[in-house]
Amino acid sequence: MSQVLSPRFAFNPTHPFKPSVSATQRELIDLVRSKLDAGEYRLHPTTCPCGAEKNDALLSEIDRYGLPFKSVLCLSCGTVRIDPYLDEASLGDFYTHTYRRMYGMDLEEGTYDSYFASQRSYAEKILATVADELPEGGWVCEVGCGGGGALKTIQDRGFHVAGCDYDTTVMELGKQNGVANLFYGSIDAIGNAMPEVKFDLIYLHHVFEHLTDPVAFLNQCRNFLNPNGQILVIVPDIYHIDEIGHPAAVGNLLMYLHLAHKYNFSIEGVQRLASRAGYCAEKVVPDAELETPWSKSPELWVKLCLAAATGENTTSEPVGTRYLKYLKRTESLYGMGLCKGQIANKLETLTSPDRLWHKVKRVFAR
Numbered sequence: 001m002s003q004v005l006s007p008r009f010a011f012n013p014t015h016p017f018k019p020s021v022s023a024t025q026r027e028l029i030d031l032v033r034s035k036l037d038a039g040e041y042r043l044h045p046t047t048c049p050c051g052a053e054k055n056d057a058l059l060s061e062i063d064r065y066g067l068p069f070k071s072v073l074c075l076s077c078g079t080v081r082i083d084p085y086l087d088e089a090s091l092g093d094f095y096t097h098t099y100r101r102m103y104g105m106d107l108e109e110g111t112y113d114s115y116f117a118s119q120r121s122y123a124e125k126i127l128a129t130v131a132d133e134l135p136e137g138g139w140v141c142e143v144g145c146g147g148g149g150a151l152k153t154i155q156d157r158g159f160h161v162a163g164c165d166y167d168t169t170v171m172e173l174g175k176q177n178g179v180a181n182l183f184y185g186s187i188d189a190i191g192n193a194m195p196e197v198k199f200d201l202i203y204l205h206h207v208f209e210h211l212t213d214p215v216a217f218l219n220q221c222r223n224f225l226n227p228n229g230q231i232l233v234i235v236p237d238i239y240h241i242d243e244i245g246h247p248a249a250v251g252n253l254l255m256y257l258h259l260a261h262k263y264n265f266s267i268e269g270v271q272r273l274a275s276r277a278g279y280c281a282e283k284v285v286p287d288a289e290l291e292t293p294w295s296k297s298p299e300l301w302v303k304l305c306l307a308a309a310t311g312e313n314t315t316s317e318p319v320g321t322r323y324l325k326y327l328k329r330t331e332s333l334y335g336m337g338l339c340k341g342q343i344a345n346k347l348e349t350l351t352s353p354d355r356l357w358h359k360v361k362r363v364f365a366r
C-alpha cells in the first residue's frame, strides 16, 4: 500500500474535501464523522471476498463525502473495498438512523409514484433479461426489495413473489399496494415464513455491494434456490465509469466510493467469490434500450447458477493490475475533461438547444 490514485483522494485534515450536498446531508455527514472520532463507530480490517491473500493497492483515503474511509483495490481480482470497515453494530446504527437521509433518498409524500415507477422500470429490465429461463408461475425473490414496486410488476406477470428488506416504512407501502410475501430482515426471514418454497430466481438490484459478507450470503441462498434456479446480481460498475454517467460522476471514481458500498466489484471478483460458495457466474448484458434511472450509470449484471458437483474452475490469475491501470488512466482523462462520457455529455448539451439554453440561463442567474 502506498500512494493514492491522485492527490484529490488523500485525506487532508487541515483542508478537508467539501462535497456539494444539502444542509441536511452535511449535518449527517458531520454526525458520522463525530461518531468515528468519538470511537462510537468502530472499524475493523477487511479482506477481499475473492479469497486471495491480502495484496492491495491503496486508491483513496476518503469517500465521496470526504469521510476518512480508505478504499483499496485487490491486486488479485480487481475488486475495490473499504478497508478497514465499520463493524456490525456501527453498520446497524448507520443504516437505521442515517443512510437514506445522508444519501438524499428519503421518501416523502408526493414522491411515491416516481419511486414505484423507478422500481417497475428495473423489474421490466430484469424480466426482459431472464424471464425466458423462468418456469411459468415460478417463484421470484428480491433481496432488498424496498417498497416492492419491482415485485409487483413481476407478480402481475403471473409469477409468485417474495421480498425482504430492513426498511419497514417503504415495505408497508408495498403491502398496501398488494405485493405478496414481504418480510422484514434478511432472506432468512422469507425462509422462516415460507420454508417449503424454493426460488427460481433470486435477484439483488444495487444491494449486493452493500453486503458485509457476500460469500456467506450466497451460501445462505443455496437453502432457498431451486437446483436449476439462478441469482441475478446488479451492481455499479466502476470499470466503465469513463463511458457513461451523470455529469458529476462520469469518469469520477470518487463519486463511487462511499461508505454504504463496502465493495465495487470487478467481474472476476464476483466470479471468484461465487465459486467459493459453489456457483458459476457469468456476465450478462441486458438490452440497452430498456432504460431505468440506474442505467444512466454503468452497471454490472452477473448471473449465478449452482456449479456442477465437480466444482467450477475459475482461474485465479491476477487481474488487479489491469484494473488499477484503467482507474489511473481514467483519472488522468477525467482531470482533463477527456473521458469518453464527459465528451458525450458536452456534445449532448451543445446539440440540445433546451439544455444549452438552460445552461446559459444558469450562468446569468449567478
Ligand SMILES: [Zn+2]
Residues within 6 Å of the ligand: 048, 049, 050, 051, 052, 074, 075, 076, 077, 078, 079, 269
Ligand atoms: Zn480479490
